[in-house]
Amino acid sequence: MRLVVLSSAILVSASAYDRRASFTKSNGQTAKALAAKFKTLTVNSPCTDGENVCLNNGDFAKCSNGKFVATPCGAGLKCEVLPLVNSAGTSVTCDTPADDSACLSATGAKRTTLELAHRAVTAPPACKSTNKRSTGISIAKRIGQIDLPAVAQSWQDLCLKSGGDITTNTPCITLAGMNGINALLVNAGACDQQKNADAMVDFAKSKHSRNALNTNGITPSTPYCEQAPRNPELNGIVNTQLQGVDPGIFSVPGGGTVPFGDPSSCPFGQKPDVSTCTCK
Known part of the structure; x- marks a missing residue:
């Protein structure tokens, strides 16, 4: 019991x-x-x-x-x-x-x-002592700016106008509205922003002929300015020709078409050598 x-x-x-x-x-x-x-x-x-x-x-x-x-x-x-x-x-x-x-x-x-x-x-x-960083770690969204969609859209529009692919999302929409925003979110990797920025710079440094003038099946080069700049900082800085353009034909809308050998076919201060199609 x-x-x-x-x-x-x-x-x-x-x-x-x-x-x-x-x-x-x-x-x-x-x-x-x-x-x-x-x-x-x-x-x-x-x-x-x-x-x-x-x-x-x-x-x-x-x-x-x-x-x-x-x-x-x-x-x-x-x-x-x-x-x-x-x-x-x-x-x-x-x-x-x-x-x-x-x-x-x-x-x-x-x-x-x-x-x-x-x-x-x-x-x-x-x-x-810098008062620029927090000593605490908190989980929160990294971004709060209301203008980010507009900023992404402006880069995307510029990308498309400068020759980016208009038939797919790559690279303009991908780098701006997709990867560009995702890189700023809380779950993004530490290097995501840098990687996306590098991709944007790579695109900006590339050359695209899609928006160049096409005349009778020929995509001409862009004529060079034949006037000296007012500011010395601009000396030697000239427009770069796009990939795929014809190096022997130069033209702009309303400006006529000229062959290589015209003064405008070489940067200011250089002369065209028609025997080698180079500027000296």
């Missing part, structure tokens, strides 16, 4: 322990999530009347009339989110970091996604 009673007591105790362990772990996870959330709060953050929080500087704060009223903790203490022991829930109070850590560890709660997102890292002292 005693054995049966003892066994029943053990079963009842184990059942109660299981229920307690269940809410204990949940309390720990909730406490960790709230602590991670509170790391983003300042005394100027929006709030709901009556809520108690910890501010990112370690102060305890209560929301009153839509504003946080901060109360510094005592020496050696800081505002912590503690899991309740005997019931479900958490408590926001001043405590020692060591006690907080011990209470959370006892719950068996694992790191939450939000906590991982707000883990602090230590930046080198020289970086802190």
